[in-house]
Amino acid sequence: MDIEHANLTAVTRMMDARPILKGVATARDVIPGMKDNLFLHAGPPITWQRMSGPMRGAVIGAMMLEGMAKTEAEAIALAEKGAVEFAPNHEHGAVGPMAGVTSPSMKVYIVENVTHGNKAYCNFNEGYGKVLRMGAFSDEVITKLRWINDTFAPIVGEAIEASGEGLDIRALLAEALHMGDEGHNRNKAGSLLFLKWLAPFIAKVAKDNNVESEVLKFICDNALSVLNPVMAACKAMTDAAHGIEGSTLVSTMARNGTDFGIRVSGLGDRWFTAPAEVPQGLWFPGFTAADANPDIGDSAITETAGIGGFAMATAPAIVTFVGSTPREAVNATLEMYEITVAEHKHFTMPVLDFRGTPTGIDIRKVIEKSILPRINTGVAHRLPGIGQVGAGLVRPPMAIFEEALIAYAEKYGLEN
Amino acid sequence: MPFIKSETRSGAYYDSAVLMQLQRGLLGLPGVLDSGAVMGTPANLELLEQSGLLTDDAKKAGVNDLLIVVKAESDGVVAEALGQVDSLLARRRSAVAQEFRPKSLETAVQQLPEANWVLVSVPGRFAAGVAREALNLGKHVFLYSDNVSLEDEIALKKTAQAKGLLVMGPDCGTAIINGVGLGFANRVRRGPIGVVGASGTGTQAVTARIHNLGSGVSHAIGTGGRDLKSEVGAITAHQALDVLACDPETKVIVLISKPPAANVATKLLAAAQASGKPVVVDFIGYPPPARKLDNLHFSAGLSEAAEIAVKLLEDWRIREFSNAKRPRFASDLYLRGLFSGGTLAYETMLGLQAVLSPLYSNSPISDSQILPDPLKSQAHTIVDLGDEVFMVGRLHPMIDNDLRLRRLKQEAADPETGLILLDVVLGEGAHPDPASELAPAIAEITRSENRRIEVVTMVIGTDSDPQNVESQVERLKAAGAIVFRTATGAIEYVARRMSQPPDSVGLPVSLDSFNQPLAAINVGLESFYESLVGQGAQAVQVDWKPPAGGNEKLAAILAKMKKKK
Numbered sequence: 001m002d003i004e005h006a007n008l009t010a011v012t013r014m015m016d017a018r019p020i021l022k023g024v025a026t027a028r029d030v031i032p033g034m035k036d037n038l039f040l041h042a043g044p045p046i047t048w049q050r051m052s053g054p055m056r057g058a059v060i061g062a063m064m065l066e067g068m069a070k071t072e073a074e075a076i077a078l079a080e081k082g083a084v085e086f087a088p089n090h091e092h093g094a095v096g097p098m099a100g101v102t103s104p105s106m107k108v109y110i111v112e113n114v115t116h117g118n119k120a121y122c123n124f125n126e127g128y129g130k131v132l133r134m135g136a137f138s139d140e141v142i143t144k145l146r147w148i149n150d151t152f153a154p155i156v157g158e159a160i161e162a163s164g165e166g167l168d169i170r171a172l173l174a175e176a177l178h179m180g181d182e183g184h185n186r187n188k189a190g191s192l193l194f195l196k197w198l199a200p201f202i203a204k205v206a207k208d209n210n211v212e213s214e215v216l217k218f219i220c221d222n223a224l225s226v227l228n229p230v231m232a233a234c235k236a237m238t239d240a241a242h243g244i245e246g247s248t249l250v251s252t253m254a255r256n257g258t259d260f261g262i263r264v265s266g267l268g269d270r271w272f273t274a275p276a277e278v279p280q281g282l283w284f285p286g287f288t289a290a291d292a293n294p295d296i297g298d299s300a301i302t303e304t305a306g307i308g309g310f311a312m313a314t315a316p317a318i319v320t321f322v323g324s325t326p327r328e329a330v331n332a333t334l335e336m337y338e339i340t341v342a343e344h345k346h347f348t349m350p351v352l353d354f355r356g357t358p359t360g361i362d363i364r365k366v367i368e369k370s371i372l373p374r375i376n377t378g379v380a381h382r383l384p385g386i387g388q389v390g391a392g393l394v395r396p397p398m399a400i401f402e403e404a405l406i407a408y409a410e411k412y413g414l415e416n
Numbered sequence: 417m418p419f420i421k422s423e424t425r426s427g428a429y430y431d432s433a434v435l436m437q438l439q440r441g442l443l444g445l446p447g448v449l450d451s452g453a454v455m456g457t458p459a460n461l462e463l464l465e466q467s468g469l470l471t472d473d474a475k476k477a478g479v480n481d482l483l484i485v486v487k488a489e490s491d492g493v494v495a496e497a498l499g500q501v502d503s504l505l506a507r508r509r510s511a512v513a514q515e516f517r518p519k520s521l522e523t524a525v526q527q528l529p530e531a532n533w534v535l536v537s538v539p540g541r542f543a544a545g546v547a548r549e550a551l552n553l554g555k556h557v558f559l560y561s562d563n564v565s566l567e568d569e570i571a572l573k574k575t576a577q578a579k580g581l582l583v584m585g586p587d588c589g590t591a592i593i594n595g596v597g598l599g600f601a602n603r604v605r606r607g608p609i610g611v612v613g614a615s616g617t618g619t620q621a622v623t624a625r626i627h628n629l630g631s632g633v634s635h636a637i638g639t640g641g642r643d644l645k646s647e648v649g650a651i652t653a654h655q656a657l658d659v660l661a662c663d664p665e666t667k668v669i670v671l672i673s674k675p676p677a678a679n680v681a682t683k684l685l686a687a688a689q690a691s692g693k694p695v696v697v698d699f700i701g702y703p704p705p706a707r708k709l710d711n712l713h714f715s716a717g718l719s720e721a722a723e724i725a726v727k728l729l730e731d732w733r734i735r736e737f738s739n740a741k742r743p744r745f746a747s748d749l750y751l752r753g754l755f756s757g758g759t760l761a762y763e764t765m766l767g768l769q770a771v772l773s774p775l776y777s778n779s780p781i782s783d784s785q786i787l788p789d790p791l792k793s794q795a796h797t798i799v800d801l802g803d804e805v806f807m808v809g810r811l812h813p814m815i816d817n818d819l820r821l822r823r824l825k826q827e828a829a830d831p832e833t834g835l836i837l838l839d840v841v842l843g844e845g846a847h848p849d850p851a852s853e854l855a856p857a858i859a860e861i862t863r864s865e866n867r868r869i870e871v872v873t874m875v876i877g878t879d880s881d882p883q884n885v886e887s888q889v890e891r892l893k894a895a896g897a898i899v900f901r902t903a904t905g906a907i908e909y910v911a912r913r914m915s916q917p918p919d920s921v922g923l924p925v926s927l928d929s930f931n932q933p934l935a936a937i938n939v940g941l942e943s944f945y946e947s948l949v950g951q952g953a954q955a956v957q958v959d960w961k962p963p964a965g966g967n968e969k970l971a972a973i974l975a976k977m978k979k980k981k
Contacts, residue, residue: 003977248977330516331516334516334518334523335516335519337523338518338519338520338523364974364977367964367967367970367974368520368963368964368971368974369519369520369961369963370427370961370964370965371519398965402967402970405970405973405974406969406970406973408973408977409973409976414973414976414977415973
């Protein structure tokens with residue numbers, strides 16, 4: 001077994017994967033293993049008992065959306081008696097930002113990696129303010145979710161269908177990285193590119209001008225519109241790199257608000273977890289670090305795929321957002337080259353003379369150099385029902401990389 | 417009653433310069449009486465104890481733990497001071513955070529691909545690993561770190577030798593490459609004198625003196641203090657000599673070391689001799705065989721070494737030396753010296769043992785040179801025929817040539833004999849006409865159809881001696897002997913004809929890497945980096961940390977994974 005070769009195979013598959021946004025469907029109908037009482041969530045596996053506030057809030061809201069509960073109390077009672085099952089999105093080919101709760105009736109994007117044939121799914125982005133993914137579940141949250149599910153998503157789905165070919169998300173990302181996005185916290189350019197591509201098809205399929213206007217306005221108003229298809233695309237790319245015998249490449253990084261978990265390409269579906277840390281960030285007015293929930297969301301799939309925090313050099317507009325200077329943003333990307341095995345073939349950064357983004361985290365390099373991956377992230381309130389309090393930078397706990405390395409040594413007979 | 421409190425940070429490595437600044441920063445806070453910021457090595461814990469700063473908590477710190485201790489007038493001041501640690505560390509970092517500092521050698525090489533040199537000054541237990549990585553990346557290593565095991569040193573140097581790279585060190589303090597000082601070095605002008613130094617301060621003393629005498633240094637190559645031990649076999653010193661011998665800018669070479677192992681010294685001097693350039697040797701404490709032996713000049717001290725080197729530069733003969741064709745005997749042919757004079761034999765031994773090995777005698781200088789059977793020569797042999805073993809019932813060989821004539825025949829018949837060296841001592845009391853007996857025997861040897869054995873004689877006598885020295889010399893020459901009128905002349909000639917430069921091992925070190933503008937990667941002491949930049953060299957500082965944060969279990973797994981590929 002040759003580790004370098006295995007890693008090269010894995011990272012090449014990751015970069016060669018070509019994720020195409022193919023359509024929209026109901027989770028129940030397309031997500032493998034999805035069933036009526038199964039709620040998928042962000043991060044590694046977790047029980048209701050250990051769930052953080054925002055995760056619980058999102059579960060409560062999703063039960064309301066599904067019509068299983070009318071009130072918070074009813075939802076909690078159901079959850080406590082085990083009426084629903086929980087499983088990580090990642091174990092079902094899916095991802096979701098922040099709480100990432102995906103319930104059976106929710107509409108999801110379908111992204112297909114046309115190089116290797118695997119598919120990935122992600123729910124729809126709700127925009128800003130009080131949103132389910134941040135743990136809010138008030139009436140306005142549920143009303144908006146219903147509108148997305150019943151009106152917005154079907155039109156977007158029809159528009160994608162009308163396009164015939166679908167949307168090449170890898171190409172969209174490559175372009176957005178040249179327009180100041182890093183693909184995780186900043187998706188302004190990507191969302192505009194998404195809108196530009198969708199608009200003619202939406203115009204074609206919409207039967208009502210008012211609805212068409214509302215749909216277009218919702219995309220226009222939400223600079224994170226493209227984040228969810230992007231995350232599904234990253235999931236499709238990283239899944240292609242998973243399961244390579246002997247590889248030390250990280251194929252998943254995800255957080256559930258309680259634990260941070262990673263999976264490693266050559267170590268099967270085992271999660272390595274440790275308590276998630278609270279991001280260092282900028283706080284929305286009225287909030288402080290004391291309000292922040294520990295790190296949450298599947299969106300670290302972007303960093304796993306070589307963008308997000310790893311591509312900070314190309315997104316100077318948000319450096320203050322992560323408490324820094326443009327020079328430090330470049331340094332942040334340079335630091336990530338220390339722990340990755342390749343420079344991305346398709347994702348390049350003009351400021352670094354079009355060098356590829358650092359891609360494919362190698363657990364060996366993380367341990368050897370004591371450098372942890374940087375993740376750009378949003379921050380949710382630690383209590384259910386409140387929502388986003390800020391955004392910032394976080395790193396995974398070192399312990400999970402150490403555990404993974406030891407597990408690798410055990411599996412591949414490298415113990416003392 | 418002052419308050420003392422300590423804080424331990426596991427796995428946080430900082431180099432000592434950073435910690436000293438932190439310590440100074442803490443001391444500067446109002447109310448702080450004393451402070452310590454050190455890595456928790458046993459030596460540092462002892463230092464803290466001596467300063468009365470070793471708390472019970474601090475005693476538990478390990479070598480990879482950062483220990484911060486504050487002593488102050490009040491509890492509040494202590495807490496306040498400990499609270500300042502991060503900002504004190506950060507203040508310093510922000511000053512240097514502008515340019516990205518690579519965290520590994522691998523990345524540093526990408527950043528400065530033209531770097532030929534890697535300076536390593538990390539703690540000893542990590543140094544061999546960093547040096548190995550540098551060699552694998554094809555870089556020469558200046559290894560300042562000490563506490564590197566002898567096994568590691570040998571392994572590193574063998575690897576380097578096979579790749580045509582140099583490992584200067586471990587524990588190498590000084591080098592000057594193409595005008596740029598590495599580690600501790602004086603600012604000396606570029607010039608025609610090359611230095612190979614197994615001693616850092618020795619190299620500084622010599623190079624500084626050379627500069628002050630108005631000359632300059634081409635390259636000063638350090639080897640580390642253990643290079644001339646027999647286990648290491650002077651691998652670096654030999655490579656360094658080769659480089660300087662090839663370098664057209666280097667006209668004279670100075671070789672400095674504390675007392676080397678005898679077997680190592682012989683090989684190194686043979687190599688120095690074979691370089692053809694004048695080499696000034698200062699082996700401190702090693703008996704100089706002569707003031708001068710062929711192109712080797714022996715000095716009695718560091719400043720004298722510099723003075724001889726500078727003086728040699730003025731010598732027109734340097735050119736002759738460099739261009740001289742130097743035919744040698746094959747390595748399986750040996751010297752056989754048959755002496756009538758004990759002291760002449762001894763002086764010849766002393767001179768030739770510097771470059772010939774193994775060398776045996778019935779009157780040896782060291783025990784390892786004892787000839788087991790005085791009647792039979794082996795390898796290079798010098799026999800004192802005046803020794804009492806031979807004298808039972810005989811006249812002294814200065815009077816009676818019989819024994820020497822028999823031994824001459826015996827040596828001539830030995831297929832291993834290449835050169836026979838004889839002394840011919842004239843004067844009152846000696847044989848009235850030694851040439852009458854020796855010349856025919858010599859002629860028989862030199863005119864043999866089968867083999868070419870050379871016969872060299874040193875004739876000691878004056879024109880007033882009864883034997884007529886001119887006629888003696890003439891007849892010896894006529895018999896085919898090579899004749900010298902002094903012992904030194906004969907010894908130098910033999911040294912030149914018989915010494916064998918050691919077989920070159922590994923790849924030769926490329927001269928290009930010395931003569932390009934110096935570019936280097938520094939791993940460790942930041943002052944070395946600053947010094948390189950200050951001298952106008954291109955340099956990259958690696959923000960180094962112990963592998964796996966010093967966690968030995970994880971580091972062991974990583975090492976195995978590296979082997980596995």
